[in-house]
Amino acid sequence: xxxxxxxxxxxxxxxxxxxxxxxxxxxxxxxxxxxxxxxxxxxxxxxxxxxxxxxxxxxxxxxxxxxxxxxxxxxxxxxxxxxxxxxxxxxxxxxxxxxxxxxxxxxxxxxxxxxxxxxxxxxxxxxx
Numbered sequence: 001x002x003x004x005x006x007x008x009x010x011x012x013x014x015x016x017x018x019x020x021x022x023x024x025x026x027x028x029x030x031x032x033x034x035x036x037x038x039x040x041x042x043x044x045x046x047x048x049x050x051x052x053x054x055x056x057x058x059x060x061x062x063x064x065x066x067x068x069x070x071x072x073x074x075x076x077x078x079x080x081x082x083x084x085x086x087x088x089x090x091x092x093x094x095x096x097x098x099x100x101x102x103x104x105x106x107x108x109x110x111x112x113x114x115x116x117x118x119x120x121x122x123x124x125x126x127x128x
Contacts, residue, residue: 030084036061036077038095043108046097051105056097063097072106073099 038060046056056075057063063075074096081091098106 028084032082032084033080035079036064036095037079037081038077038110040110043095043110046105046108048105048107053099053103056105056108060095060097071101073101073103075099 042059045059053073060077063077065076065078067074067076075098077095077097079091079093079095083090092112094111095108096111097108100106
């Protein structure tokens with residue numbers, strides 16, 4: 001009877017602790033993440049019309065993707081998090097930073113991902 005009670009207490013403790021970890025968005029060493037995570041505070045610190053490309057590189061780093069769209073230079077930083085804990089949602093987002101021809105910030109924002117990709121880098125690598 002004592003073994004059953006100890007097992008029940010241990011199972012309840014694990015369940016409660018995993019719930020706390022999910023509520024606080026704590027990542028474990030077993031989580032799979034790739035890309036550059038950009039916080040909303042970092043984006044908010046950029047000022048339209050004042051922030052230059054060198055300022056963005058100093059805060060976030062060099063962009064993994066660059067494109068020129070309608071006269072603007074667009075930098076995209078993608079980030080993926082696949083939690084090791086079951087029933088936790090994957091996180092897949094892109095931070096987009098747009099500059100004019102003079103290298104001055106026009107717009108910076110987050111999106112829900114990259115068009116044409118699944119959000120799972122393992123599936124993307126497999127061409128699925």
